[in-house]
Amino acid sequence: MITATGLELRAGSRVLLSGTTLRVQPGDRIGLVGRNGAGKTTTLRVLAGEGEPYAGDLEHGGEVGYLPQDPREGDLSVAAKDRVLSARGLDALLRDMEKAQTAMSELVDDAERDKAVRRYGRLEERFAALGGYAAESEAARICANLGLEERILTQPLSTLSGGQRRRVELARILFAASEAGAGGKSGTILLLDEPTNHLDADSISWLRGFLKSHDGGLVVISHDVDLLADVVNKVWFLDATRAELDTYNMTWQRYLDARATDEKRRRRERANAEKKAAALQKQAAKLGAKATKAVAAKNMARRAEQMLANLDEERQADKVAKIKFPAPAPCGRTPLTAEGLSKSYGSLEIFTGVDLAIDRGSKVVVLGLNGAGKTTLLRLLGGMETPDTGSVVPGHGLRIGYYAQEHETLDHDATVWENTRHLAPDTGAQELRNLLGSFLFSGEQLDQPAGTLSGGEKTRLALAALVSSAANVLLLDEPTNNLDPASRAQVLDALHSYTGAVVLVTHDPGAVEALQPERVILLPDGTEDHWSDDYLELVQLA
Ligand SMILES: Nc1ncnc2c1ncn2[C@@H]1O[C@H](COP(=O)(O)OP(=O)(O)OP(=O)(O)O)[C@@H](O)[C@H]1O
Ligand SMILES: [Mg+2]
DSSP: OEEEEEEEEEETTEEEEEEEEEEEOTTOEEEEEOSTTSSHHHHHHHHTTSSOOSEEEEEEOSOEEEEOSSOOOSOOSSBHHHHHHGGGTHHHHHHHHHHHHHHHHHOOSHHHHHHHHHHHHHHHHHHHHTTHHHHHHHHHHHHHHTTOOHHHHTSBGGGSOHHHHHHHHHHHHHHHHGGGGGTSOOOOEEEEESTTTTOOHHHHHHHHHHHHTOOSOEEEEOSOHHHHHHHOSEEEEEETTTTEEEEEOSOHHHHHHHHHHHHHHHHHHHHHHHHHHHHHHHHHHHHHTSGGGHHHHHHHHHHHHHHHHHHHHHHHHTOOOOOOOOOOOOOOSOOEEEEEEEEEETTEEEEEEEEEEEOTTOEEEEEOOTTSSHHHHHHHHTTSSOOSEEEEEEOTTOOEEEEOTTOTTSOTTSBHHHHHHTTOTTSOHHHHHHHHHHTTOOGGGGGSBGGGSOHHHHHHHHHHHHHHTTOSEEEEESTTTTOOHHHHHHHHHHHHHOOSEEEEEOSOHHHHHHHOOSEEEETTTTEEEEOOGGGHHHHHHO
16 A cells, blocks of 8 residues: 655645545555646656655555656666566576586586586575576566567666667566565555557557556556546546546546536636636726725735636646647658668567658658567668768758657757757747647747656657657657647648658557558568558557
């Protein structure tokens, strides 16, 4: 059980939450929702004991498995499989067993070999006693279900993509939490921040099943409404406009209805306040005409002003980005061509002999299963990585805008302003300010270091930086991850009316529908085809 009392959370000078009591109990499956930047990640970090609240007390009983929104740093030299097994301390034992095994086969001295054999026997006994064999296959099963193939598990974390590393972390946490099945203790509380990012449709549906049957307590932050509808039995709604957290002890569908009713009531209250303010203003104007009532009139007018100002503040905080991608810089007919691209990592061939030509203003979707090399292809096109064979040929006037899934294009130490400024040196300050404003960055937030932004805010900034440079070929890798539904709709809208060329990698069918692609590239073969809606099914599978 986790209990937080008198909780106050702040971000800079902004109050995110105050005087709140939160409790996570066995059997709870809580969906934590709210707009980008509302403070969901901050709340979960504090519940996990990894962040200090501004004020309040936290009580922890039992194990907690926390999946942060960003991939964790840490020792990246360990193999992925060991990272997962380390959740139950089995990794060290396995390593020792392997050592003893090598010794057994290599030693020539009989006495020493016998020693190694005995040592192996002892280790093996312990491993078996700890349920090691069952655990190992269980870990392998969880990994497979999360789309982590055998070959990936033997690689050190440092060679994995951010998305793969996050899946390893998720596997590790779920492996630890599933100990109950092996006859051990149960009751791990799972705190998961956007667990479905980087997962394909099969993995997501498996994860849903896992979470649905987890009864040790769960708080999940997700923009995936299907997952919420399927899994949660309580909802915490974090409202940035009021710095409050509303608890709804009900399923997702009931919550949606209750929220709608609450919103309606608030709108009604707002309308009433507006009416009252208007009446006050009218009265004040009337009274103001009489010299003897001037003071009373002034007070009335001030009260009306205050009422209206409060209302404005609320609306401001609830604003939705009106995102518009600026016009791309002029370029030749085919700004980007690639010939015979091949790429391997070690002995693993990702793809070979891929040709493609991106015409001005054309829209292309890249499809392929997990590991087929979609991100790799974008990185080659963007010049972030060099191909083993073949080449990327820039056309006349090419300006590439590369959006990385992991926001690696952002300079985390630089501010929001600096991150866009250097990409658009020719843009006037006011123009840039307007552009950032349309991505909902203004005031103090322009000076905030990008590394401290929330996940959705980072996505917004990376997209703003990308288009501020008047790029004419956008390479987009999962651009809708982390966005709340309202912001996602805005980004898709902007994408829809963008006149430059786009090469898109996504699991989000809505993004493909918004793009209305003409062509599709199928990896790993690099086959090109005209887009048809039959491919839409593949998008989710990919
Ligand atoms: N050092 C800081 N200075 C100012 N603001 C900060 C700082 N650190 C975080 N913030 C702000 O705190 C707010 C809450 O961030 P948090 O990551 O908790 O949001 P979130 O609800 O998880 O959003 P998302 O849905 O985008 O992941 C954000 O607006 C973020 O920019
Ligand atoms: Mg977050």
